[in-house]
Amino acid sequence: MSTGTPVAPTEKPPFSRRVFKLEHASNVGPLLHIALWMGMTAAALFVPGTSTWYLAVPLIIVLSLLNLSLTIGVMHMHTHRPLFVSKFPNRVVDILCCLPGNLTAAEMREVHVLNHHRFNDGPGDVTATTGMDKGIGAIWYWVRYGMVVKIHTVRTVFAANPAPRRRKTRHQFIFDLAVYAAVIGSVWYVAGFEKFVLFYWVPFLITQVNAGYFAWLSHAPARGFTDEASTSLNNAGNILNFLIFNQGYHSVHHRYPGIHWSQIPDKLDYMRDVNPGVIVPYWMVAQSGWRLVVPGGFLNEGYGTKWKARLESRLEAGTVRSRYLPWFAWI
Structure with missing residues (x-):
C-alpha cells in the first residue's frame, strides 16, 4: 500500500x-x-x-x-x-x-x-x-x-x-x-x-x-519554550490522529508544511527534539478549555516523556506506522 x-x-x-x-x-x-x-x-x-x-x-x-x-x-x-x-x-x-x-x-x-x-x-x-x-x-x-x-x-x-x-x-x-x-x-x-x-x-x-x-x-501553551521544535503543542493521541489525518503532530507540520499528511509518520523522528511538556493526549476542542484555570494545565510532561519513549521504541523497530492502516502513525 x-x-x-x-x-x-x-x-x-x-x-x-x-x-x-x-x-x-x-x-x-x-x-x-x-x-x-x-x-x-x-x-x-x-x-x-x-x-x-x-x-x-x-x-x-x-x-x-x-x-x-x-x-x-x-x-x-x-x-x-x-x-x-x-x-x-x-x-x-x-x-x-x-x-x-x-x-x-x-x-x-x-x-x-x-x-x-x-x-x-x-x-x-x-x-x-x-x-x-x-x-x-x-x-x-x-x-x-x-x-x-x-x-x-x-x-x-x-x-x-x-x-x-x-x-x-x-x-x-x-x-x-x-x-x-x-x-x-x-x-x-x-x-x-x-x-x-x-x-x-x-x-x-x-x-x-x-x-x-x-x-x-496550537501555540499559546507553548509560548514559554524558545527552541523551534517546541513552540507548538502536539496532540499525540492515536485515535485523534486517525480522525484528523496525523495533523495533531503540529511541530512536524511546521517543520515540513508541504508534505502529504500520509508522509507525516516518516518525519516523526523530528519529535525527538520536542520538549515532552508540549506533547499531550487530549483533543483540541473547546471542552478541554477548562485547563485554562489550572496553571500549566495545558502541558503534560509526564505523558510526553512516556510517549517519546514509545516513539523511540517504534523508530528503532521501524513500526511507527499502524500495521493495519499504514497511512497513519500509531505510537
Missing part, C-alpha cells in the same frame, strides 16, 4: 490518480469526512423527528465535530496540498469545506499558509497569541478568531494594485462567498427556520469557537 512516496516519472500513475484524479489514494479519507458531513446534515434537516432532544443533542455534537474537521482539518490540508491533481474537483472541495463554517480557501491560504507559517505566532502573525495566552484574553481570542481571519483576508485580497495571484484569490474569495450565501440561503428556506437553526447555526457557532480554540491551543 502506498504511504505517500511521490510517483517516479517513469512509473505508471496509480489508479486513484488516473481515474479519480486524487493526488494520493489516502485522500479518500478527507473526502469521506466531507460526505459524512453532507449526509448527516441532510438527515438532520430533512428526516422527520430529528428535533427530538435525544436525537438532536447527539446530532449537534457529531455535526459540530464534523464541522471542525472540514473547516480546520480538511481545508487546512487541502490548502497546503490539494486533494486532487485537477483544478475543478479542487475548487469543489474548496466550496464544500467552506459550507460548515464560512471559512473560504482564500482565508486559509492568506492567513494560515502565507502569514502564520511565515511568522509562526510571532511579530507579524495576525493570529499570534501574544498577550492572549491566559485568562479572559485567551477566551477573547477563541471568540474573535474567525473575525480576525476574515478581516485580514479582506485587507490583503482587496488591497490596491494587487499582484496577479492576489487578484485571482480575490475573485475566488468573492465567488466562494456568493456560492456559500446561495447554498445556505436555499437550504435554510427549504429546511425551515427551526431545524436550520438547530442543525446548522448551532454547530456553526460551536465551530467558530472551536476553530479559535484550536488555533490558540
Whole structure:
C-alpha cells in the first residue's frame, strides 16, 4: 500500500490518480469526512423527528465535530496540498469545506499558509497569541478568531494594485462567498427556520469557537519554550490522529508544511527534539478549555516523556506506522 512516496516519472500513475484524479489514494479519507458531513446534515434537516432532544443533542455534537474537521482539518490540508491533481474537483472541495463554517480557501491560504507559517505566532502573525495566552484574553481570542481571519483576508485580497495571484484569490474569495450565501440561503428556506437553526447555526457557532480554540491551543501553551521544535503543542493521541489525518503532530507540520499528511509518520523522528511538556493526549476542542484555570494545565510532561519513549521504541523497530492502516502513525 502506498504511504505517500511521490510517483517516479517513469512509473505508471496509480489508479486513484488516473481515474479519480486524487493526488494520493489516502485522500479518500478527507473526502469521506466531507460526505459524512453532507449526509448527516441532510438527515438532520430533512428526516422527520430529528428535533427530538435525544436525537438532536447527539446530532449537534457529531455535526459540530464534523464541522471542525472540514473547516480546520480538511481545508487546512487541502490548502497546503490539494486533494486532487485537477483544478475543478479542487475548487469543489474548496466550496464544500467552506459550507460548515464560512471559512473560504482564500482565508486559509492568506492567513494560515502565507502569514502564520511565515511568522509562526510571532511579530507579524495576525493570529499570534501574544498577550492572549491566559485568562479572559485567551477566551477573547477563541471568540474573535474567525473575525480576525476574515478581516485580514479582506485587507490583503482587496488591497490596491494587487499582484496577479492576489487578484485571482480575490475573485475566488468573492465567488466562494456568493456560492456559500446561495447554498445556505436555499437550504435554510427549504429546511425551515427551526431545524436550520438547530442543525446548522448551532454547530456553526460551536465551530467558530472551536476553530479559535484550536488555533490558540496550537501555540499559546507553548509560548514559554524558545527552541523551534517546541513552540507548538502536539496532540499525540492515536485515535485523534486517525480522525484528523496525523495533523495533531503540529511541530512536524511546521517543520515540513508541504508534505502529504500520509508522509507525516516518516518525519516523526523530528519529535525527538520536542520538549515532552508540549506533547499531550487530549483533543483540541473547546471542552478541554477548562485547563485554562489550572496553571500549566495545558502541558503534560509526564505523558510526553512516556510517549517519546514509545516513539523511540517504534523508530528503532521501524513500526511507527499502524500495521493495519499504514497511512497513519500509531505510537
